[in-house]
Amino acid sequence: DTAVSQTPKYLVTQMGNDKSIKCEQNLGHDTMYWYKQDSKKFLKIMFSYNNKELIINETVPNRFSPKSPDKAHLNLHINSLELGDSAVYFCASSQDIPGGAEAFFGQGTRLTVV
Amino acid sequence: SQQGEEDPQALSIQEGENATMNCSYKTSINNLQWYRQNSGRGLVHLILIRSNEREKHSGRLRVTLDTSKKSSSLLITASRAADTASYFCAMGFNTNAGKSTFGDGTTLTVKP
Structure with missing residues (x-):
């Protein structure tokens, strides 16, 4: 089972559009x-x-x-997309413990704004 | 800036050789982590070393931390072609590693 999953993996959209990327973690x-x-x-x-x-x-x-509807989900909504928003967006999660803990990353969403 | 600097930016070696990557930072840290990123993929955590630790091992990986010099190094011994990837250090300035500030990365190429 994927620990941190984000969708979509690829997103190509025009300038000015609004788009969302979803992220879910099953690590607690x-x-x-x-x-x-x-x-x-x-x-x-x-x-x-x-x-x-x-x-x-x-x-x-x-x-x-x-937007975080619950602690297992963190979605990212982007309004009025611009060319400079083109990038790879990664979701990650970690346990909150003293001294720090490793972060688990999703596979990324490659956003291309045209 | 709290950003870390990694050195070298790119490293190319033959299979079987050792690879050493260095990371320097500017302010005090709680911990420092090393991650690997294969092309087109997400980051995978390798090792976390806390500020009161000096060295950690995991398989063929050895990480050292010198807080007096504000630097860390990642050594990969007996490298393999599959080690080809980008390697990032991340400085944890708070209790949670995910809030870390990442260095610019070292691109390692291991030639078979």
Whole structure:
């Protein structure tokens, strides 16, 4: 069974459209994240949710809105897509324990805005 | 910036050789993790080392951490073609590793 799964794997859409990416984890983790990986492979955290509550919101355009209906799901909705939004978006989850814990990543969603 | 820097950016070796990648960071950390990313895939966690640890092993992997120099290294011994991937270090500045800040990565190519 896939630990962290996100859909779709590929997404090609036109500028100005609104799209969503879904993420689910079956690991029972408390915390989920969205990362963006650009064409140079640089990974940057966008959002972090702990038990459905937003705890990290990096400098991300407000066109990006995360939604966590329960602690196993964290979806990412993007409004008015722009060319610069093209990237690979990764969902991840981890257990919240002192000293830190490994993060489990989904396979990524490659978003191409044309 | 809390971002980590990795060195080298790219590394090409022959199968059987050892590969060493380095990671440096700027501020104090709780932990440091190493991840592997195969082309077109997600990241896979390799090793987490906490700030009070100096060395950890996992199979052919050895990670060291020098908090006085704010640096870490990942050594892959007896490399295989299947080790070809990008390797990222991630600095955990909080209790939760997922909030980590990632380095720019080292692209390793192991030639058969």
